[in-house]
Amino acid sequence: MIQVSGLQYQYPNATALSFPDFVVEKGEHLLLLGNSGSGKTTLLHLLGGLLKVKAGSIRVGTADLATLSEPEMDRFRGRHYGFIFQRNHLIQALSVKNNLLMAPFLAGLPPDEHRAEHVLHQLNLGDKIHARVNQLSQGQAQRVAIARAILNKPDVILADEPTSALDDQNCERVAGLLLQIATENNATLIVATHDQRLKSKIQNRIQL
Amino acid sequence: MNVGQLVGSYLRAKPLNTVLNIFLLALGIAVITVLLLFNKQLQQKIEENVKGIDLVVGAKGSPLQLILCSIFHIDFPTGNIKLPEAEQLARHRLIKRAIPLALGDSYRGYRIVGTGRAYADLYGAEVEQGTWWNRDLEVVAGANVARYGNLKVGDKVVSQHGLSEEGSHHDEHSLVCTGVLKKTGSVLDNLLLTNVATVWAVHEEHEEHETHDAVPGDSIANPSALVPGIEAGDSTREITSLLIEFRNPMAAIQLPRYINTQTNMQAASPAFETARLFSLLGTGADVLTAFAYVIIFISGLSIFIALYNSLKERRYDLAIMRSMGASRPRLFFTIVAEGVTLTSVGSIFGLLLGHGVLWLFTEAVKESSQTGFTAFVFYPEELWMLGASLVLGFICSLIPAVQAYRTDIHKVLAG
Known part of the structure; x- marks a missing residue:
């Protein structure tokens, strides 16, 4: 599913970061571990096409990310990826439901309200569908972000420090949900984190 | 979910700002509308009355x-x-x-x-x-x-x-x-x-x-x-x-x-004397028109500042939207749509306000209804104003929209 080889990335005025080669099969999960500055966010963004691959290659399914033009990459992200970030970054101006429906809208897919309701129920947020984002607790907001990430049934879910801001109880819960929902949707989950609490959850890991 | 809903949500999220911007523009447009309606009808009346008299x-x-x-x-x-x-x-x-x-x-x-x-x-x-x-x-x-x-x-x-x-x-x-x-x-x-x-x-x-x-x-x-x-x-x-x-x-x-x-x-000569009269009256109308343009300019500036500032708060929103598959042109378009929505709502409101004010005037002042002034006529110039306000919206939102276009998703999301 995902194949990384000879990948390097260089920021201006900095030494180049080299990443190990690895392969992740469809439905497998992967943990990218490392301290801050180790390049795990860079790798995640390279995998997600948020950064352009300049040296080496990343193949996702049949696509070679380095060869995709920017509009093609935008389209590809919308159709195949779901992102979850450390801060949940929901759009404050929109309700929970519309935050979810942004995903199909921006990916150019037909809106599916039943799917949105279904996913919210899965994440135990069924009663929050019409709530405003600023009425949610942090744990709830993170779960809405997860719902949004999986709404389009992506092949790959990329999560950047999804649990770092959460307490142990919420961490446990969110990590469990992420894995469960990724498995249920047959998606590959890649988590970049320095959160040692996740080590026990995902066996497949790369240390940066 | 569509662009209209998205733009509407953003505008509703800041009701005071939105109302102020719409009201400012509406005020400017209303002044111009009243002057336009008044001037046009006055000119028309004069022409009708002068007709056949050389x-x-x-x-x-x-x-x-x-x-x-x-x-x-x-x-x-x-x-x-x-x-x-x-x-x-x-x-x-x-x-x-x-x-x-x-x-x-x-x-x-x-x-x-x-x-x-x-x-x-x-x-x-x-x-x-x-x-x-x-x-x-x-x-x-x-x-x-x-x-x-x-x-x-x-x-x-x-x-x-x-x-x-x-x-x-x-x-x-x-x-x-x-x-x-x-x-x-x-x-x-x-x-x-x-x-x-x-x-x-x-x-x-x-x-x-x-x-x-x-x-x-x-x-x-x-x-x-x-x-x-x-x-x-x-x-x-x-x-x-x-x-x-x-x-x-x-x-x-x-x-x-x-x-x-x-x-x-x-x-x-009626033609000559009425032209002279108009040029005398015209000075007053010109001052009012200039005043209206100043208001419109300020409203444009205000819309620009509002969009520019909101963009800082929306950096993450924009980056997230990109991560969900939105292209750069789409972000550009969304911001422009917001500016254009503000100005078009403002100018429609302004046109209605202008006609409304003239209507109140004709209702309240006996002489004005006797001279045949009416608030219920529409001139092609009003369509022009509407068009111009769309252009104004585009101009005001251009710089913020370019900024949105240039959003560096990696920097924003990693930062």
């Missing part, structure tokens, strides 16, 4: 006054001209038609005009009730005079000297209203028409019975061309002015000079 001839004095008095009936006469002189001029080969006007009296502030049927024909007037006047001391009332002055067919009309309602009354010789005219939208609506002899009759009485035989119509050997019913060349008779239509364009060059130099009368 030249006004009257006593020497201010030409503008002569025009205001003889065409728009909002000023006093410059004086009188001798009937024989007027008759002589009316026979000039360059004059196709000359209509005499005898002014000096009014009924409840509405001017009584002694003239001929040709004057009514100038504005295409038709009788709605009753008949035209047939003999002396009969008048027909314009539509507004009948309506606002409460005049019906058969009523007695007690005239006053001058134009004010407080003028001395000509009580003894009361006139009779024989007809009411249909509304024409011209100055005629605010006049009472009669023949020239009636005005003379009322005034003779006023001037302590200066003896004139009430001439019976059948004993006239050589009736006057201007005032049928009296002998031509009666040097004791006077009228106020003549409305003249040229026979050919040559007249425009020759006649005014001839009249101004060779006679004791003056000639005034």
Whole structure:
């Protein structure tokens, strides 16, 4: 599913970061571990096409990310990826439901309200569908972000420090949900984190 | 979910900002709309009233006054001209038609005009009730005079000297209203028409019975061309002015000079004088227009600042949207849509406000409805304003939209 080889990335005025080669099969999960500055966010963004691959290659399914033009990459992200970030970054101006429906809208897919309701129920947020984002607790907001990430049934879910801001109880819960929902949707989950609490959850890991 | 909902949500998320921006623009647009409606209608009214009148001839004095008095009936006469002189001029080969006007009296502030049927024909007037006047001391009332002055067919009309309602009354010789005219939208609506002899009759009485035989119509050997019913060349008779239509364009060059130099009368061109009047009024309108443009400029600036500031807060929103598959052009378009939505709502609101203000004005001020001003006309310029406000929205949102376009997703999301 995902194949990384000879990948390097260089920021201006900095030494180049080299990443190990690895392969992740469809439905497998992967943990990218490392301290801050180790390049795990860079790798995640390279995998997600948020950064352009300049040296080496990343193949996702049949696509070679380095060869995709920017509009093609935008389209590809919308159709195949779901992102979850450390801060949940929901759009404050929109309700929970519309935050979810942004995903199909921006990916150019037909809106599916039943799917949105279904996913919210899965994440135990069924009663929050019409709530405003600023009425949610942090744990709830993170779960809405997860719902949004999986709404389009992506092949790959990329999560950047999804649990770092959460307490142990919420961490446990969110990590469990992420894995469960990724498995249920047959998606590959890649988590970049320095959160040692996740080590026990995902066996497949790369240390940066 | 669509762009409209997204833009709407962002605008609703900051209601005060949104309302302020819409209101500012609406205010500017409303001022321009009112000026536009007012100016257009005024110009239209003036053109309608001037139609068919190439030249006004009257006593020497201010030409503008002569025009205001003889065409728009909002000023006093410059004086009188001798009937024989007027008759002589009316026979000039360059004059196709000359209509005499005898002014000096009014009924409840509405001017009584002694003239001929040709004057009514100038504005295409038709009788709605009753008949035209047939003999002396009969008048027909314009539509507004009948309506606002409460005049019906058969009523007695007690005239006053001058134009004010407080003028001395000509009580003894009361006139009779024989007809009411249909509304024409011209100055005629605010006049009472009669023949020239009636005005003379009322005034003779006023001037302590200066003896004139009430001439019976059948004993006239050589009736006057201007005032049928009296002998031509009666040097004791006077009228106020003549409305003249040229026979050919040559007249425009020759006649005014001839009249101004060779006679004791003056000639005034309605086109020229109204243009002069407009350029005088125009200064005030220009100041107001400039003021409106300043408001619109400020509203544009305010919209720009609002979008620019909100973009800082929305950096993450934009990056997230990119991560969900939105392309750069799409972010650009979303921001532009927000600016354009603000300005188009603002300008539509402004147009409605402008019409609304004029409507209130026409409802509240009696005179304005009598002059035929209405809030319910739309001009192509209003579409232009709408179009221009879309352009304004685009310009205001251009810089923020370019910034959105340039959002570096990696930096924002990693930061």
